[in-house]
Each structure stands twice: as structure tokens, then as C-alpha cells.
Amino acid sequence: MTFSADFVKLRSLGLWSFLLVAAPLASAGCIIVDEDDRHGDHAHHDDDWNDGDDENDNDPPPPTDEPLLVAIDTGAVLNSEPGEGVGIFVEYAAGGTWRLWTTCDTNTSKVVCSFDLYASVDTSSELFDIVGTDLEKTDATRLADEGIAYLHAETGSDVDAMTFTTTEGAIVRLEAYLDGAQEPRYVYWFGDGILHEGAPSNPLDFEPTSP
Incomplete structure (x- = not known):
């Protein structure tokens, strides 16, 4: 379920843009993300989501400017083949x-995806222990500001990831960029028993189903 978030204390990139240079519960197994033509050449990421001319177009509507709040299922794990699609x-x-992690369509596009991901909590919660995994020299993680974790990833035929810890059950705001442009359509998560493909807003607020 998606609904408006009255969560004004969360930090947004608009306040610190100068910093820009990511199932069932786990006991039921991983969620496999199938890559298809919609997640092919990311060079077309600036195309309109839906021009409104095709009655049969099942693409999601364009994201809103206002951050929305969505549920994320605690313990759900995603899986996707590196190099086969943007995610x-x-x-x-x-x-x-x-855990935030990224993949690209490098196996077909022959280019890498440049991701900039910002994850933040409001002032009533803490964010700490930022760790990058599977990163190369061109990738970086850091505490961008108090309560803000940042991942820069040049992702090719691999996976780049960042983990961090927050206050249990804290709402986390994600702001995602691909090649310098806002790209919420490539955000995947599992919430309310459904695999969600594409965020309805950017930034997007995630609330765990249980702490």
C-alpha cells in the first residue's frame, strides 16, 4: 500500500545537493527479479514513463514530487543476475x-551505470555502521551528513552494495540517481507480500513491517 508521508523532518537531497559528484520473509527464500526489455539499455532512462497515447501501456505512472511512504517486508531478500539489467x-x-545494492545492463549495453544513492533517517533516529561491499576503486560509501548514508557505485557486470544500521524500525528515505538523473523506476523492494518494480516517488520513504 502506498500513501502520502507526513515526514517533514527527513532530510532531502534538495537541502544538500552539493554532495552529488541505491517475499515472503527470508525463511521463505529469495525473491528473484526477472530482467526483461523494460530494463534494457539504460541510455534511455530519460524517456517519459508513459506518454498517455497507448491504452494498453502498462508502465507505471510518472513518480510524484512529494515523498510517499511504503512498507518494506522485514527479512525479504532479493536476487538479480549481475550485468543483465539495471536495478x-x-x-x-x-x-x-x-542493504542497498545495484546492478547494470552492461552485458548487453557495454557501458556501466553510475549510481548515486542517498539514504537518510529523521532526527529522532540514528544511522551508523556504513559498510561498502563488493566495491571497486571507482566506488565509495560515506556518511554524507548526520543521518545520511551515501553510495556512489560505478556498476558493470557485478554487484555493488552498501549496508548500514539504523534505529530498529526507523523509516529510511531513499533518493536515487542514475547517470546524474533521478531514476525511481529502477528501484525494487518487497512490501506487503508484493515485489515492487519502480518507486512511486523520488525520494521514497520505507517503513519496515516489523522492527
């Missing part, structure tokens, strides 16, 4: 551990 994947584990 920004969001996972949450019980106890406050978040």
Missing part, C-alpha cells in the same frame, strides 16, 4: 540493518 535493490533485516 537499485532495497532490503531490510530485523534489528535495523539495511
Whole structure:
């Protein structure tokens, strides 16, 4: 379920843009993300989502400017083949551990995806223990500001990831960029028993189903 978030204390990139240079519960297994033509050449990422001329067009509507709040299922794990499609994947584990990871369509496009992901919490929560995994020299993670984790990833035929810890059950705001442009359509997460493909807003607020 998606609904408006009255969460004004969360930090937004608009306040710190100068910093810009990511199932069932886990006991039921991983969620496999199938890559198809919609997630092919990311060079077309600036195309309109839906021009409104095709009655049969099932693409999601364009994202809104106002951050929305969505549920993310605690313990759900996603899986996607590196190099086969563009993706920004969001996972949450019980106890406050978040994982953001990225893939690209490099196997077909022959180019890499340049991701900039910002994850933040409001002033009533803490964010700490930022760790990058599977990163190369062109990738970086850091605490961009108090309560803001940042991942820059040049993703090719691999996976780049960042984990961080928050106060248990804290709402996390994600702001996602691909090649310098806002790209919410490539955000994947599992919420309310459904695999969500594409965020309805950018930024987007995630609330765990359980702490």
C-alpha cells in the first residue's frame, strides 16, 4: 500500500545537493527479479514513463514530487543476475540493518551505470555502521551528513552494495540517481507480500513491517 508521508523532518537531497559528484520473509527464500526489455539499455532512462497515447501501456505512472511512504517486508531478500539489467535493490533485516545494492545492463549495453544513492533517517533516529561491499576503486560509501548514508557505485557486470544500521524500525528515505538523473523506476523492494518494480516517488520513504 502506498500513501502520502507526513515526514517533514527527513532530510532531502534538495537541502544538500552539493554532495552529488541505491517475499515472503527470508525463511521463505529469495525473491528473484526477472530482467526483461523494460530494463534494457539504460541510455534511455530519460524517456517519459508513459506518454498517455497507448491504452494498453502498462508502465507505471510518472513518480510524484512529494515523498510517499511504503512498507518494506522485514527479512525479504532479493536476487538479480549481475550485468543483465539495471536495478537499485532495497532490503531490510530485523534489528535495523539495511542493504542497498545495484546492478547494470552492461552485458548487453557495454557501458556501466553510475549510481548515486542517498539514504537518510529523521532526527529522532540514528544511522551508523556504513559498510561498502563488493566495491571497486571507482566506488565509495560515506556518511554524507548526520543521518545520511551515501553510495556512489560505478556498476558493470557485478554487484555493488552498501549496508548500514539504523534505529530498529526507523523509516529510511531513499533518493536515487542514475547517470546524474533521478531514476525511481529502477528501484525494487518487497512490501506487503508484493515485489515492487519502480518507486512511486523520488525520494521514497520505507517503513519496515516489523522492527
